[in-house]
Amino acid sequence: MAGILVYSENSKNAHELLTAATIIGSALGLEVRALSINNDTQAEDLAERCGEVYRIKEDSLKLSDTSAMASILDQVVRKLNISVVLLSSNRRGKELAGRVAQILDSGCLTDVYGIEVRDDGNIDCFRNGLGGLTVVSQVIDTEKKVIAIVPKIFEAMGNKITGVIRDVEVDVRSSGVNVVRTKTKVRDAVDIETSDIIVAVGQGLANKDDLPQVEKLAQLLEGEVACTKPVATDRQWLSEERIIGLSGKKCKPNLAILLGISGQVQFTVGIRDAKTIIAVNTDENANVKHISDYMLVADIKDIIPELIEKIS
Amino acid sequence: MNIIVAIKQVPDLDYIRIRDRRPIMEDVPQVIGDIDKSALAAAVDLKESAGGNVIIVSAGDENLEDTIKEGLAAGADEAVLVKDARLAGMESSVIGTVLAATISKIENGGLIIFGEGSADNYSGQVVSRVAQILGYPQVGYVNWIEIEERVAQATRSLENEEETVEIPLPAVMSVVSEIKEPKIPSVSSILKARNKPKRVYTLDDLGIEIPENRYVRTVINLAPVSQRKGILIKSVDELVKVFESEGIIRR
Ligand SMILES: Cc1cc2nc3c(=O)[nH]c(=O)nc-3n(C[C@H](O)[C@H](O)[C@H](O)COP(=O)(O)OP(=O)(O)OC[C@H]3O[C@@H](n4cnc5c(N)ncnc54)[C@H](O)[C@@H]3O)c2cc1C
Numbered sequence: 271m272a273g274i275l276v277y278s279e280n281s282k283n284a285h286e287l288l289t290a291a292t293i294i295g296s297a298l299g300l301e302v303r304a305l306s307i308n309n310d311t312q313a314e315d316l317a318e319r320c321g322e323v324y325r326i327k328e329d330s331l332k333l334s335d336t337s338a339m340a341s342i343l344d345q346v347v348r349k350l351n352i353s354v355v356l357l358s359s360n361r362r363g364k365e366l367a368g369r370v371a372q373i374l375d376s377g378c379l380t381d382v383y384g385i386e387v388r389d390d391g392n393i394d395c396f397r398n399g400l401g402g403l404t405v406v407s408q409v410i411d412t413e414k415k416v417i418a419i420v421p422k423i424f425e426a427m428g429n430k431i432t433g434v435i436r437d438v439e440v441d442v443r444s445s446g447v448n449v450v451r452t453k454t455k456v457r458d459a460v461d462i463e464t465s466d467i468i469v470a471v472g473q474g475l476a477n478k479d480d481l482p483q484v485e486k487l488a489q490l491l492e493g494e495v496a497c498t499k500p501v502a503t504d505r506q507w508l509s510e511e512r513i514i515g516l517s518g519k520k521c522k523p524n525l526a527i528l529l530g531i532s533g534q535v536q537f538t539v540g541i542r543d544a545k546t547i548i549a550v551n552t553d554e555n556a557n558v559k560h561i562s563d564y565m566l567v568a569d570i571k572d573i574i575p576e577l578i579e580k581i582s
Numbered sequence: 583m584n585i586i587v588a589i590k591q592v593p594d595l596d597y598i599r600i601r602d603r604r605p606i607m608e609d610v611p612q613v614i615g616d617i618d619k620s621a622l623a624a625a626v627d628l629k630e631s632a633g634g635n636v637i638i639v640s641a642g643d644e645n646l647e648d649t650i651k652e653g654l655a656a657g658a659d660e661a662v663l664v665k666d667a668r669l670a671g672m673e674s675s676v677i678g679t680v681l682a683a684t685i686s687k688i689e690n691g692g693l694i695i696f697g698e699g700s701a702d703n704y705s706g707q708v709v710s711r712v713a714q715i716l717g718y719p720q721v722g723y724v725n726w727i728e729i730e731e732r733v734a735q736a737t738r739s740l741e742n743e744e745e746t747v748e749i750p751l752p753a754v755m756s757v758v759s760e761i762k763e764p765k766i767p768s769v770s771s772i773l774k775a776r777n778k779p780k781r782v783y784t785l786d787d788l789g790i791e792i793p794e795n796r797y798v799r800t801v802i803n804l805a806p807v808s809q810r811k812g813i814l815i816k817s818v819d820e821l822v823k824v825f826e827s828e829g830i831i832r833r
Contacts, residue, residue, distance in 0.1 A: 334738070334747050336710065337719050361740050365722035365756070368710025372678065377797030380705045399803050400702050401595045404605055407802040411795060445719035446750040450735060453744045467830065491830060503760040510741075516704055525830055535595050536701075542808060546828050548821065554814075557596075563811040564824050576818045581831055 274298075274354040275347060276320070277305040279333050281312045283358035285426035288319050290385060290419055291356050292427070297387035300354060305346055307331065307339075318429035324350065324438045333362065337445035340369035345440045347374060347414065354393070359418035367418040377410035380418040383520070393417070402516045402539025422463065458509035460494055467493025468523045470514055470541070473500055474530015474551065474570055478507050483574045484529065490581055496521070498537050514540035529570045533558025583692030583729075583751070584634040585625045587658065588681055588712070589618045591642035591649045591670070592702045603804040612642070612649045612670075615701030619656065619764035621757050624727065625695050626657035626765075631729045635659040637688055641680045643670035647780065654775035655767035662688060662781045668792055669785075674703070675797045678711030683788040685716065687781075693734060696756045698723055706756065713754035720754040721747055725761050 274291045278284040288304065295302045304320040306313035313325040324346060331338055343366070347355060355370060357363040364380045371378030384396035392409045395417060399406035410417070462468060469488040475481070488495045497508045499515060514521055516536040522543035529550050531537065538561050541547065549562040550570050559565045566573065593610040600606070614622075625636045638653045640646060641664040650661050664680050672680075685691055694716075696709035706722075713720035725744070726737040729751075738745045739758055749755075767775070785792070815821055825831045 334721075334745055335719070336722065337713065340710075340714065361723045361738075364706045365710055365720070368674070368678075368705075368707030369714045369720070371675070371707065372711040372714035377673075377675065378705075378707050379798065380707060394801060398704065399800075400593070400598060400605055401704065403595060403598060403600070404803050404805050406800055409799045409801055410797065411799055412797050447719050447721060448748045450746045450748050452746070455740075455742055455744060457742065491825075499759075503758065504763065517699070525828060542806065547810065548824065559812065561808065561810060564813050564815050564821070566815045566817075566821055573818060573821075577821060580818060580822050581825065 271299070271301045272351050272353045273301040273303045274356065275303050275305055275350065275352040276356045277343065278358035278360070278363055279307070279309070280358055280360060281315055282426060283360060283363070283421050284312070284316060285319060286421065286424040287356045287358060287419060288427035289424040294354060294385065294387055294393060298391060303350055303352070307333070307342070313435050315429070317433040317435050318431060319427040319433070321431065321433040323433055323435045325435050326438055326440055328440065328442050330444060331442045332447070332449065334449050335445055335447040336365050336369055337447070338443055339366055340373055341443050342440050343370045344373040346438060349438065353414055355414070355416045357416065357418045359420045363418050367416050371416040374414045374416065376412040376414040376416055378416040379408055379410060381420055382417055383420045383423050385417070385419075398516060398539055401535045403535045456509065458511040460509070460511055462494050462496045462512055462514070463519050463521055465494040465521065466524050467491050468496050468521055468526045468544070469493050469529065470496040470498070470526060470531060471501060471529045472498040472531030475501070476571065478505070480571065480574070481507060483578065487574055487578055490578060493523070493525070498531055516540065528558055528562070529574070531558055532556050533561055583632045584637050584688060584690050585628055585632050586637050586639055586685055586688060586691045586694045587622050587625045588694065588696045588708070589614055589622065589638050589640045589650065589653055590700045591640060591646055592700055595701065600805045603807065605803065605805065612645050614649060614652055615697060616764070617697030617699065617701065617759045620759045620762050621695045621697045622653055622656055622658060623762040623764045624757055627762060628693070628727060628729055632692060634690060634692070637662060637691070639663070639681055639684045639688070641669045641677055641684065643667050647782070651775055652767065654778045655772040656765055657771070658778070660779040662783070664783045664785065664788065666785050672792070673796060673798050674705060674707045674711060676792055678708050678715060680785070680788065680790055681708065682712045682715035683790060684783065685712065687783070692751045693729065694718070694752070694754045696754070698756045698758050709754060709756040716754065718752050718754050719749050721749050722756040724755045724757045727755065727761070
């Protein structure tokens with residue numbers, strides 16, 4: 271029987287992919303198989319969630335070598351007669367997806383945040399179109415399909431079975447990429463996606479010294495501080511975990527307060543599911559007004575302290 | 583060694599209107615996306631250590647030369663373009679083939695840089711497809727590059743870690759926007775851009791036929807329904823009232 275293959279170096283993401291794979295697999299009559307590379311613990315964890323786990327142990331195979339990794343996936347896909355490859359749409363997964371799809375001469379969709387299997391056997395994949403302006407549903411028409419799914423969309427599969435682990439022999443073709451050093455990013459455990467109230471800041475915040483005020487406001491409202499991409503990546507004032515938008519998080523709080531944010535589409539796609547949106551911006555024509563329930567045209571430098579005082 | 587920067591012509595999203603939830607694409611100007619501009623700025627920075635030119639490659643419609651002018655003004659030395667009306671909005675698998683064929687026409691291309699994702703589709707797969715077609719090693723989501731003779735070092739910025747790798751050249755990389763802030767071209771560089779060399783190919787020149795069957799088909803493309811109150815408020819007191827009426831705070 272043809273199969274659907276799940277792979278992610280991130281075990282939690284892999285467990286979520288198993289849930290998606292089960293939905294697709296049962297609708298299309300595809301056997302779900304999981305792949306684990308150079309990670310015995312992961313293989314064992316997967317075997318508690320998936321009937322057939324394929325394990326590769328090859329010291330010479332490095333995650334950082336996308337070319338070699340893609341070639342391995344291709345070999346496994348052919349060996350196991352796989353028709354759908356599910357990867358995580360994290361950075362490693364997205365990089366891998368395009369290369370695997372090219373080897374397989376297949377269509378590929380990344381950043382997929384919803385799937386629906388149609389009666390005709392097509393898998394509708396939902397993702398952002400036009401930078402987030404639209405929601406698109408797309409179908410891959412090639413015989414093999416590569417789909418990368420956004421983390422945390424599907425529940426992780428629980429551990430309830432005893433599957434088998436099989437070793438697979440593969441031919442490692444290194445492309446000469448070698449890791450020189452790795453540095454752990456400072457972890458920020460915040461989870462803005464589940465926060466009920468969000469206080470988000472943009473480049474309208476002129477001074478880093480004003481950040482504690484924003485944090486104080488969030489604290490008073492029992493919410494979390496979030497931000498636009500440039501605040502985290504260019505200015506590095508807040509962690510990347512706090513970015514809302516196309517390349518950040520998709521949030522659906524009850525209330526979002528947007529401070530000094532212009533409201534460009536790549537940002538708004540991550541906050542438009544909020545129940546109520548309040549914006550404060552000096553520019554009354556800023557795009558953010560189109561996505562706000564309430565807009566206050568004012569300087570956030572004056573507004574934040576005044577607001578803190580009045581709600582304390 | 584030349585540095586090649588792949589640039590995508592994208593619709594300026596600020597100009598797309600929505601009617602009956604449908605995006606209206608007529609008369610929307612074509613531009614270079616922000617991340618591609620960062621990629622170009624990073625390439626211009628590396629030019630000296632690479633000891634060659636910065637060459638733009640791009641595939642797009644009739645307006646391509648116009649769109650790419652901005653890239654030439656921002657420091658690229660030349661452009662190699664593929665023009666065909668059918669290439670606007672063409673799917674990634676075809677664009678990958680077209681770009682790889684174009685890059686093969688360039689001599690001494692040592693490093694090929696892409697933006698991490700395009701401003702419109704943002705699928706990030708073309709870079710990997712091109713790397714595979716050319717048979718080059720790749721590293722994605724790079725925020726730092728250094729070139730040393732026939733190898734480069736680059737730092738891949740992942741969710742939880744930064745991974746610095748050594749990668750033999752020629753190689754393909756995708757970069758994140760923070761690698762380099764794009765420069766706004768001066769008037770004199772805009773004028774100079776006009777005289778920079780351009781080579782323009784057609785799909786026929788490259789011997790590429792667009793396959794009849796699409797790899798990926800778009801079934802729905804609609805703006806989500808949005809109903810916002812759009813109320814202008816005038817003071818912090820009014821804002822506090824909103825908090826109260828929304829049940830955020832109690833008096
Ligand atoms: C492929 C791609 C993906 C992207 N992904 C994301 C993403 O996930 N998330 C994201 O946020 N962006 C993303 N971006 C970037 C996005 O396009 C915008 O550049 C970004 O969202 C703008 O951030 P901003 O609103 O903070 O800054 P700006 O656009 O500079 O806006 C600042 C706003 O603050 C206002 N302002 C200035 N001073 C004050 C003041 N004193 N008081 C009140 N208001 C003031 C200004 O009027 C302006 O409206 C992406 C871009 C691309 C191309």
